[in-house]
Amino acid sequence: MVKRYEKINPPNRILMGPGPSNVPAPVMAALGAPVVGHLDPAFLAVMEEVQEMLRAVMRTENTLTIPVSGTGSAAMEAALVNVLEPGDGALVCVNGVFGERMCDIAGRCGAEVRRVDAPWGSPVDPGAVRKALDGFNAKVVAAVHAETSTGVLQPLEDLSKAAHERGALFLADAVTSLAGAPVEVDRWGIDVCYSGTQKCLSCPPGLAPITFGPRAMEVLTKRKTKVRSWYLDMTMILKYWGPDRAYHHTAPISMIYALREALRVVLEEGLEKRWERHLRVHDSLVRGLGKLGLSMLVEKPYRAPMINTVVIPEGVNDLDVRRRLLGEYSLEIGGGLGVLKGKVWRIGIMGDSCTEENVGILLGALRKLL
Amino acid sequence: MVKRYEKINPPNRILMGPGPSNVPAPVMAALGAPVVGHLDPAFLAVMEEVQEMLRAVMRTENTLTIPVSGTGSAAMEAALVNVLEPGDGALVCVNGVFGERMCDIAGRCGAEVRRVDAPWGSPVDPGAVRKALDGFNAKVVAAVHAETSTGVLQPLEDLSKAAHERGALFLADAVTSLAGAPVEVDRWGIDVCYSGTQKCLSCPPGLAPITFGPRAMEVLTKRKTKVRSWYLDMTMILKYWGPDRAYHHTAPISMIYALREALRVVLEEGLEKRWERHLRVHDSLVRGLGKLGLSMLVEKPYRAPMINTVVIPEGVNDLDVRRRLLGEYSLEIGGGLGVLKGKVWRIGIMGDSCTEENVGILLGALRKLL
Numbered sequence: 001m002v003k004r005y006e007k008i009n010p011p012n013r014i015l016m017g018p019g020p021s022n023v024p025a026p027v028m029a030a031l032g033a034p035v036v037g038h039l040d041p042a043f044l045a046v047m048e049e050v051q052e053m054l055r056a057v058m059r060t061e062n063t064l065t066i067p068v069s070g071t072g073s074a075a076m077e078a079a080l081v082n083v084l085e086p087g088d089g090a091l092v093c094v095n096g097v098f099g100e101r102m103c104d105i106a107g108r109c110g111a112e113v114r115r116v117d118a119p120w121g122s123p124v125d126p127g128a129v130r131k132a133l134d135g136f137n138a139k140v141v142a143a144v145h146a147e148t149s150t151g152v153l154q155p156l157e158d159l160s161k162a163a164h165e166r167g168a169l170f171l172a173d174a175v176t177s178l179a180g181a182p183v184e185v186d187r188w189g190i191d192v193c194y195s196g197t198q199k200c201l202s203c204p205p206g207l208a209p210i211t212f213g214p215r216a217m218e219v220l221t222k223r224k225t226k227v228r229s230w231y232l233d234m235t236m237i238l239k240y241w242g243p244d245r246a247y248h249h250t251a252p253i254s255m256i257y258a259l260r261e262a263l264r265v266v267l268e269e270g271l272e273k274r275w276e277r278h279l280r281v282h283d284s285l286v287r288g289l290g291k292l293g294l295s296m297l298v299e300k301p302y303r304a305p306m307i308n309t310v311v312i313p314e315g316v317n318d319l320d321v322r323r324r325l326l327g328e329y330s331l332e333i334g335g336g337l338g339v340l341k342g343k344v345w346r347i348g349i350m351g352d353s354c355t356e357e358n359v360g361i362l363l364g365a366l367r368k369l370l
Numbered sequence: 371m372v373k374r375y376e377k378i379n380p381p382n383r384i385l386m387g388p389g390p391s392n393v394p395a396p397v398m399a400a401l402g403a404p405v406v407g408h409l410d411p412a413f414l415a416v417m418e419e420v421q422e423m424l425r426a427v428m429r430t431e432n433t434l435t436i437p438v439s440g441t442g443s444a445a446m447e448a449a450l451v452n453v454l455e456p457g458d459g460a461l462v463c464v465n466g467v468f469g470e471r472m473c474d475i476a477g478r479c480g481a482e483v484r485r486v487d488a489p490w491g492s493p494v495d496p497g498a499v500r501k502a503l504d505g506f507n508a509k510v511v512a513a514v515h516a517e518t519s520t521g522v523l524q525p526l527e528d529l530s531k532a533a534h535e536r537g538a539l540f541l542a543d544a545v546t547s548l549a550g551a552p553v554e555v556d557r558w559g560i561d562v563c564y565s566g567t568q569k570c571l572s573c574p575p576g577l578a579p580i581t582f583g584p585r586a587m588e589v590l591t592k593r594k595t596k597v598r599s600w601y602l603d604m605t606m607i608l609k610y611w612g613p614d615r616a617y618h619h620t621a622p623i624s625m626i627y628a629l630r631e632a633l634r635v636v637l638e639e640g641l642e643k644r645w646e647r648h649l650r651v652h653d654s655l656v657r658g659l660g661k662l663g664l665s666m667l668v669e670k671p672y673r674a675p676m677i678n679t680v681v682i683p684e685g686v687n688d689l690d691v692r693r694r695l696l697g698e699y700s701l702e703i704g705g706g707l708g709v710l711k712g713k714v715w716r717i718g719i720m721g722d723s724c725t726e727e728n729v730g731i732l733l734g735a736l737r738k739l740l
Contacts (some may be wrong), residue, residue, distance in 0.1 A: 003422070003425070003479045005419060005634045005637070007396065007399075007400075007631070007634075008400045008403055008627050008630055008631055009403070010403050010404050010405075010406050010410075010412045010627070011404065011406065011412055012404045013404065013406050013407065013410065015405070015406070015407060017407050017530070020405050020406075020407065020408070020620065020623060022405070023405050026377065028402050029402075030377075030378045031401050031402055032398050032399075032401055032402045033378055033379070033380050034380050034381065034382045034383065035380075035383075035385070035390050035392070035393050035574050035575075036380050036381065036383050036385070036390075036702070037383065037385060037387050037390065037702045038385065038390070040380075040546070040696070040702065041696075042381055043380070044378045046378065046380070049375060052373070053375070068511070069440055069441055069444070069576070070439055070444065070601060070619075071439055071619045071621075071622060072442065072620065073600070073601050073618075073619040073620075074439070074619070075599045077599065077600055081599075081670075099740045101600070105600045107596070108597070108598050108599070108600055109598075112439050127580075131430060132525075134496055144404040152686065157675060175372070193381055196620070198405075198620055201674075202621055203623075204405050204622070204624040204625075205408070205621065205622050205623055206439070206622030206625050207406075214470070221675075226477070227478070228476050228478050228479075228598045229444050229445045229447065229451075229472055229598070229599055230443070230447055230471070230475045230478055230480070231440060231447045231602075232601075234711050247707065248443075249440075249441045249442070249443040249444070250389060250390065250442065250443075250566070251442050251575065252441060252574070252575050252576030252625070253390060253574055253576075254401060254574040254625075254628075255460055255574075255576050255622070255624075255625065257378050258624075260378055261377070261378055264375045264377075267375070268490070277480045304526075326410070326411075332406070332407045333408065334407075338619065340614065348433060350734065
């Protein structure tokens with residue numbers, strides 16, 4: 001007997017977890033635009049626009065600025081696997097899940113990995129990075145800008161300087177920060193930077209913007225070995241996104257439409273205004289949480305505005321509160337990851353989810369539930 | 371000055387190239403359903419349904435049957451990178467672009483690659499495969515079912531037998547064939563099989579179904595080295611798709627909705643009926659092309675019904691005809707790849723694009739243009 005399936009019918013949620021965030025109507029509409037071929041002139045024009053707009057949002061003039069056909073973690077892998085060859089040194093700043101992930105991936109690239117750790121919830125100290133670089137031949141220094149697992153916003157400029165002083169590339173994970181806080185790829189000297197679509201860009205998950213600067217491009221072209229991943233091999237992918245239009249893999253057409261529209265919406269609001277909005281709503285949220293007697297995991301100067309880690313008060317059942325928020329308010333917040341599991345909630349105010357109204361609904365709900 | 375971008379507005383096309391194919395209305399509607407979190411109970415239910423329906427469409431009872439968060443080529447890489455460790459033997463059947471691609475990827479996995487070639491447009495001879503397996507310690511034998519670059523449908527059962535006789539796994543690329551021609555994963559003893567969403571499943575490009583059978587799972591669990599790709603590491607991904615629900619990477623929610631709906635549409639039509647439809651429309655197309663004096667590249671018994679390679683007559687300008695089809699009829703067909711560039715057209719009749727009406731429009735247009 002063949003099982004019958006109904007049409008899909010997911011609920012409307014207020015998405016205030018670590019991503020995805022709520023998707024604005026024009027982006028949903030773009031997702032539903034007619035699919036065309038990946039070499040159709042109409043699609044090639046969309047690709048051009050996506051590249052132009054990505055450069056504007058990432059604050060860079062890098063030619064190689066494209067969306068990877070995968071999620072943020074695919075871009076993390078793309079960043080590392082293209083730069084690193086077996087035996088290369090990689091210095092990774094680790095203060096959360098995503099720093100750990102970078103170490104894992106760099107190791108799979110055959111790199112020698114050295115790590116600089118900071119407690120989860122604190123930023124990594126540039127002095128410690130400089131010290132670790134002594135006597136270590138690092139090809140790349142890698143750090144996470146907004147650690148989604150802890151809510152820390154890592155200052156990047158000094159790390160970038162430290163890397164360049166020793167002749168290393170500087171690689172930054174801007175998955176959660178891009179379009180929600182300043183990410184100045186060119187001004188800060190970030191050689192490889194990547195993001196994800198489902199955070200402050202407010203596009204569904206599935207693509208991951210990435211950019212490689214001139215120093216990184218030189219490393220790519222001087223490789224002695226093939227990139228370990230065919231799918232993420234940037235010099236091949238560039239031939240499709242560049243003037244050659246050589247087929248590599250079939251582009252995810254509908255998602256690229258959506259990203260194009262999400263970028264358009266971001267630029268229409270204005271990048272600076274968008275950063276200010278995230279900061280303003282973050283301030284409201286933190287003030288409101290304080291009034292409820294809740295405290296933040298991260299110290300004020302290092303709080304990422306778009307991802308807020310709140311300490312769960314003693315005696316409060318983590319899962320129970322999150323289940324009731326979802327069941328009674330159709331509102332999602334995130335739980336803790338790794339060592340922070342059960343100890344914090346992660347409240348995302350990203351892109352379209354970042355409104356005073358949403359913060360009001362969440363605070364009202366928490367007031368009742370706690 | 372800030373450049374203004376208009377809302378996205380791609381044209382409606384009749385997609386008769388090598389994929390993407392036209393997407394039916396319920397699948398487009400699913401793509402536009404509200405985005406929820408990747409651990410939302412509503413989404414976990416969708417994941418369960420996707421796995422159930424994928425097993426039905428792939429004709430398998432394999433537990434590990436999921437969509438890879440990338441396109442068909444990501445699934446090719448996932449198949450090879452999970453099975454192969456440095457020094458392992460990989461025997462690859464090559465009679466087109468995608469066999470070549472498998473060799474490239476297997477090499478990047480550190481495998482020793484041996485290839486069995488056949489002319490582009492002909493199937494690979496199982497006798498030659500058996501011979502090549504003599505004195506070669508192959509861990510895997512890999513073949514492409516429907517070679518999208520040549521239009522050959524490779525019989526798989528005998529190759530599968532040959533692999534198993536020597537204790538090797540059998541890996542099949544069903545990117546273009548799945549849901550357009552019989553793909554019997556369990557009955558044919560295929561140990562690893564993958565596909566793409568944008569061909570006969572008639573879903574937008576961006577996901578790639580994959581399945582690993584018991585023999586392949588044993589290989590995965592007995593690995594001595596880490597999988598070279600973190601993003602495609604199946605034992606980690608399985609922890610998210612299995613009962614643990616452990617976070618690996620954020621699932622591409624909207625695309626998984628679309629795939630869920632595409633699978634529902636396929637099963638509603640019925641798999642056997644869908645195969646018959648592809649064969650029937652293929653017969654019409656070949657007959658019609660014959661009446662126009664056009665001949666097929668591939669001999670009758672080895673023609674893949676869903677991807678048809680037609681020899682471009684002497685004196686006819688390849689690009690000119692394809693441009694006019696697109697410009698005057700809004701109809702896309704594909705050009706040749708690699709050694710077949712400029713020599714053949716590739717006419718896809720996949721999924722929703724596979725109708726007598728579309729074939730009629732194309733034949734009418736070709737009659738005028740040639």
